[in-house]
Amino acid sequence: MFLLLAGIKRRVPMHKPRCFLSRMGFFSKSGLLYWCPGKPPYWSQLLWGSACKGTFTKSCKRGQKSQKKPSHIGTIDSSWEERLADVVTPLWRLSYEEQLKPVIDGYRNKSTFSVNRGPDGNPKTVGYYLGTWRDRNIVCVRSNHLKNIPEKHSQVAQYYEVFLRQSPLEPCLQFHEGGHWRELIVRTNSQGHTMAIVTFHPQELSQEELCVQKETVKEFFIKGPGAGCNLTSLYFQESTRTRCSHQQSPFQLLFGEPHIFEELLGLKVRISPDAFFQINTAGAEMLYRTIGKLSGVNSNTILLDICCGTGVIGLSLAKYTSQVLGIELVEQAVEDARWTAAFNGITNCEFYAGQAEKILPQLLKSKENGQLIVAVVNPARAGLHYQVVQAIRNCRAIRTLVFISCKPYGETTRNIIELCCPPNSDKKLLGKPFVLRQAVPVDLFPHTLHCELVFLFTR
Numbered sequence: 349m350f351l352l353l354a355g356i357k358r359r360v361p362m363h364k365p366r367c368f369l370s371r372m373g374f375f376s377k378s379g380l381l382y383w384c385p386g387k388p389p390y391w392s393q394l395l396w397g398s399a400c401k402g403t404f405t406k407s408c409k410r411g412q413k414s415q416k417k418p419s420h421i422g423t424i425d426s427s428w429e430e431r432l433a434d435v436v437t438p439l440w441r442l443s444y445e446e447q448l449k450p451v452i453d454g455y456r457n458k459s460t461f462s463v464n465r466g467p468d469g470n471p472k473t474v475g476y477y478l479g480t481w482r483d484r485n486i487v488c489v490r491s492n493h494l495k496n497i498p499e500k501h502s503q504v505a506q507y508y509e510v511f512l513r514q515s516p517l518e519p520c521l522q523f524h525e526g527g528h529w530r531e532l533i534v535r536t537n538s539q540g541h542t543m544a545i546v547t548f549h550p551q552e553l554s555q556e557e558l559c560v561q562k563e564t565v566k567e568f569f570i571k572g573p574g575a576g577c578n579l580t581s582l583y584f585q586e587s588t589r590t591r592c593s594h595q596q597s598p599f600q601l602l603f604g605e606p607h608i609f610e611e612l613l614g615l616k617v618r619i620s621p622d623a624f625f626q627i628n629t630a631g632a633e634m635l636y637r638t639i640g641k642l643s644g645v646n647s648n649t650i651l652l653d654i655c656c657g658t659g660v661i662g663l664s665l666a667k668y669t670s671q672v673l674g675i676e677l678v679e680q681a682v683e684d685a686r687w688t689a690a691f692n693g694i695t696n697c698e699f700y701a702g703q704a705e706k707i708l709p710q711l712l713k714s715k716e717n718g719q720l721i722v723a724v725v726n727p728a729r730a731g732l733h734y735q736v737v738q739a740i741r742n743c744r745a746i747r748t749l750v751f752i753s754c755k756p757y758g759e760t761t762r763n764i765i766e767l768c769c770p771p772n773s774d775k776k777l778l779g780k781p782f783v784l785r786q787a788v789p790v791d792l793f794p795h796t797l798h799c800e801l802v803f804l805f806t807r
């Protein structure tokens with residue numbers, strides 16, 4: 349209902365905005381009905397500027413050199429001519445048809461592969477699994493055919509499987525059943541750099557035995573059959589739980605560059621193994637531009653980026669606002685945000701590491717000097733902690749709130765009700781209620797039911 353009232357425009361990351369959606373009329377994803385107002389061609393371009401320019405495609409990734417030079421380009425000055433063309437007409441290497449195509453395949457920059465019994469019963473199969481533990485019907489299926497996974501990720505997964513099958517150690521299918529080799533995470537950037545993270549259950553192995561295993565997997569990917577994957581870095585994490593943070597069990601760099609970098613909205617962004625980063629880079633650019641437009645930040649406002657991850661939302665808007673304050677739980681992500689700020693010469697940002705529910709109430713008290721605050725929240729699927737909702741609601745300086753959710757139901761609905769309900773002293777929700785003004789879906793996950801939804805609230 350929110351969505352229909354708000355008059356939603358769906359955004360799909362494309363190389364170039366065009367009147368793609370208005371031709372499609374009504375369509376739905378994740379059970380949501382999207383309303384596409386019949387705007388004239390290029391309305392989105394007019395409204396959102398060059399929102400999609402500079403996003404990468406499979407056929408011509410940013411930073412890649414052209415395979416074929418146009419005939420008019422000579423030899424001596426070609427680099428200058430190409431550079432000029434890159435600045436004035438950055439999409440010139442693509443046919444116009446290609447420029448208009450949305451990026452819908454192989455868009456993931458991160459994939460997490462499980463290890464389990466395949467359809468042939470081999471327990472050293474690397475892929476995604478079907479079935480449930482409860483029903484004891486898990487089957488792990490190789491995922492090369494999945495449209496959203498890039499070839500590079502599937503290649504690394506296949507070689508990890510080759511490695512496992514030649515290893516004398518067993519995979520860890522269920523923690524209590526023993527075994528060692530666990531999931532594989534692959535991260536890539538738009539330049540093709542690849543970070544792989546192998547997780548391993550140490551069980552009763554000694555430090556020396558662990559060192560042997562680390563050396564074996566390292567050798568496999570540097571000098572062995574896995575060398576063809578051309579990994580930029582390989583990490584190893586000893587992990588006795590489903591997921592461990594770097595604090596709980598450090599990511600150990602076996603070789604290569606400790607970080608992966610991405611170019612986004614004119615920023616060079618650093619990403620550590622433990623840091624969250626939107627899994628569709630081209631889509632993330634579109635998402636962040638949408639957030640920027642909706643937020644209405646200006647040089648008199650403070651931008652509060654709650655659950656900021658590597659800080660890209662705040663950093664990309666820093667030049668339009670007087671100050672950016674970011675809060676994030678994962679320390680590596682906060683270190684990335686600080687690095688990205690320093691590298692890109694951004695000086696009006698501060699990032700706080702820890703739980704937003706602990707940091708935010710104090711932080712807002714210290715900022716009650718009358719300056720308007722625009723809050724952007726992009727919480728994990730569990731939604732916002734009640735204390736965060738209370739702190740936002742009770743802070744008079746916050747009149748604009750941009751709420752981003754990839755799961756706009758369940759906890760998000762609860763959060764929104766708490767933000768918008770009449771004042772309630774029993775619940776310590778005292779400030780004026782927020783009112784939903786707009787909701788914009790941005791499809792970061794083609795071929796799936798998921799979608800990011802950006803809500804604009806004001807009061």
Ligand SMILES: C[S@@+](CC[C@H](N)C(=O)[O-])C[C@H]1O[C@@H](n2cnc3c(N)ncnc32)[C@H](O)[C@@H]1O
Pocket residue numbers: 623624625626654655656657658659660661675676677678681702703704705726727728729733
């Ligand atoms: C969906 S991500 C969004 C990250 C970032 N805004 C972006 O767009 O890349 C949610 C982030 O919230 C962080 N997070 C989860 N619980 C948190 C908490 N209690 N306090 C602060 N951050 C939290 C996660 O570590 C994650 O980086």
